[in-house]
Amino acid sequence: MTTRETVGRIGGLEYTARLEELPLRRSDGAAQGTLSAFSYTVDAPDRPILFLTNGGPGVSSIYLHLSGIGPWRARIPLDPAGHGAPPYGIEESRSTLLDVADLVFLDAPGTGFGSVVEDRDPGDFRSVEADADAIAAAIGDWVDRHGRWDARKFFLGESYGTIRAAFLATSAHLADTAPLDGLVLLGQAVNIQETFGRPGNIVGALANLPYKAATAWYHGAGSQEHPRVEDAIRAALDFARGDLALAMLQGDELAEPARTAVAQRLSKMIGLPVESLVASRLWTSQQDFRSDLLPGRVLGVTDSRYAAPAADRRLGELEYDPSDVALTPRYTTALSRLLQEVFAVASDQPYRVTDPDAGRDWEWDEAGVALFPTYGQPSPFRTYPYPARLSRWMKQNPRGRLFIGTGVYDSLTTVGAADHLLRHYDLPRERTESHWYRAGHMMYSDAGVGETLNDDLRAFLVR
Template sequence: MRKLPLVVALATLLLGATVQAADKNPKNDKPDDKPEAALLKPQSSETSGTVKVEGRSIDYKAVAGTLVLHGTGDKENEPQVSMFYAAYFKKGVEPGKRPITFVYNGGPGSATVWLHMGAFGPRRVVTSDDSHTPAAPYGLVNNDYSLLDATDLVFIDAPGAGFSRLIADDADKGRRDEQMKERRKAIYSVDGDGHAFAKFITQFLSTYNRWNSPKYLFGESYGTTRSAVVANILENEDSVDLNGVILLSQILSFDTYIGGATANPGVDLPYELALPTYAATAYYHHKLPQQPAALEPFLREVEQYATTEYATALMAGSRLDDARRQAVAQKLHQYTGLSVAYLLKANLRVNGGMFEEQLQADDGMTTGRLDSRFSGPALDPLSKSAEYDPQSSAISSAYVAAFNDYVRRQLKFGDGQSYRLFADIDSWEFKHGVPGSDEALQQSTNVLPDLAKAMKTNPNLHVSLHGGYYDLATPYYAADYEMHHMPIPASLEKNISYAWYPSGHMVYAHEDSLKKLHDNVARFIDDTDNVGKH
């Protein structure tokens, strides 16, 4: 993988695929063989199916299609985005009494193939648990853990990804190019993306008469960042009260991002919050000097050290004396398996890419980023940081092939079109105008205030946080830290629930964790849907 500047690295919180996939996208945003006019009106294909969830059969209607989003103000009649979705509705249920959940991956600019085919859709692609999945043909099976037992589902592709496309409708080529440039600038940003998804959701509620349904957001990775923004927009601009927000592999404050820590000297928080994940990974690969008897008690010990002695040592900076520096390096060696000499050379600060490259370097192996249970041969044994992500390489082909076959053969949509894993984004605008601010702030993206405002203006809003112990992209302890530093009153803390799994960024890639994730989310929805409670 090519080396990335910090802002691009932040934009590659990819959910199961490599950055190279985005580089292969064509530059125009039209379907390959469809005229621009085809994007100007909604498309849909309706089919039916049955899924058996934990032993119970559920008949559903599936709709694969697009909604066309228009501008605002003097551009309200101007089509701007054609957004693709795949929706599943349980048959025989009154819509007003049936929850509906809007589901999306992150990227930013990722298609939602990962959650669709790996977690909650009615069919699931089979991949190897912690090793490279063999090449095609891939297995596509009934998903015993689809969320259709608890909620209707709407999987949404981000603008420019999947079958979603940006629209430029001017007949003049020069003007069309200028329109597309304006579209990209407006939508490929924290705020533009959030407003696009909020607009899609309200339009979907109208199209399918779901305004009175219990409503949920489910976002993964950058999708959690999006969820915080969208929740605030829906609650406080569109008067749409949500029942719940479900966050998987969360990142709300980018000051906690371990992947970019070395580019942000003076901010040591990412190193502290990633330490438990380093410890979990070393535990899994048996790289610790002394192997603990069980993972979770060990992690509680590491968490305590990370936020006390380790944090204090890093805060000392150059004032840290040699004896104490040596003692901290020895302790980190016990918790990470990295050598004392390496830890001292790294000034006690090892970012994610460095850890992935170094942990199994003696074996000539690179450790996975999205799921650190995975390993793969190092591309360059002398590299400072990992050159690729073994988990992405291990499972991406299975997801891509399975979905491309499924969407055309079973959902009857997309013939002649290219399904793009990622939008063709030259740059993503991370500046964010937090609630109460008149301008986008010159700081790392932080959407904690957005989710906090949504919870304060709707004190019945509940949040369910989920993460994997082996996630080096968005470490679980960073998510825990963020949630416990959200600016909300103590009375609202009871609205937040937490669940951690022995898996990675894509928790559902581990089948036992997928079952637990399903059961936890289904229970959360049942507890908060308010059906029969008024």
């Protein structure tokens, strides 16, 4: 694929849009393939650069690329009750960050227009360390190619991209070639091992409570004494840090009357029946919550405002994610229009939204695991100290700043998980900011939320 370049204008601002190939390589090795990158730059001195990737692992940059951060956004219905049927579309983004920063959307190895040469194994890049090293090399190559050595540089990762961000921050290659001034974590998953709702994981149950309260508030099933969803979230955080934590830690030693009293408070907050909460010792996973909150309905994984009829297992129906059904076709259709109408890419050149093999083959271990017992492969003692990457970077870089954004209706990377990250990993509060948005995992799927988020990011980038 040859470099595609065009000039555009938005709000009186002229910019250059590029689709180009970058080498796919480790920071100390020869190219083993290619990565694709979309960039939007303005011919003006001293502009910061924001590099961006989505998550997965193995997802292209499509959802950020068409979020409205850049000059274009996919058209998303304002009402989550709307469905995913056509007409779809693409529109200019009135809130684009192009007025304050150049933007580079990087497609993860194995996605976009990227390729791996025939005698190389794509699995070489399917690990937390190899993936981050490849993205670090791509950032360095882009900076060299465009002569942007002196620009301030920021990295924005979404979902798994936030784990990638933590590894990039401490990349020796970037420290030497393109050190980062700030990180943006949208839907942070850095501490997801501690905060995901595995059976018996009390920290996860406590961290997920604000998500459940926000979702119950939205659907009118719980937390109805609060006028705003933010108030419901704060009440849930207080309950999770106090009485609920004390009750859950006691397990079956908690007397039945006390457990029932706590279950009654919890039921009023998250909308599930008291008797089921008592029977489960106050614990319910996000997955069960999405199925149980509204009888006969299932809520979206990435955005619990979306709901659909539950699968009929008597017929052998499989569950589906109503938020994914409503949103993904809009992004993929918008990308097709962008490629043909802006970059003049022929329709026979396939763009890979995902690498379907990445998640199955991913290697989650990293060097920090050596500090903990790891008997066997895999080991019950295995740990993944990803947050240590963030704390180390902020200690080594006294100017480094951190931005965390969380969608309150996101069942995957929750408000409580972000709160846990801030409270337990020694991140300097004076250089860290955390924001909640009335959205799901893909916070830009709501145009109004996207404009607010962009305003917050604009302030972060120019500070």
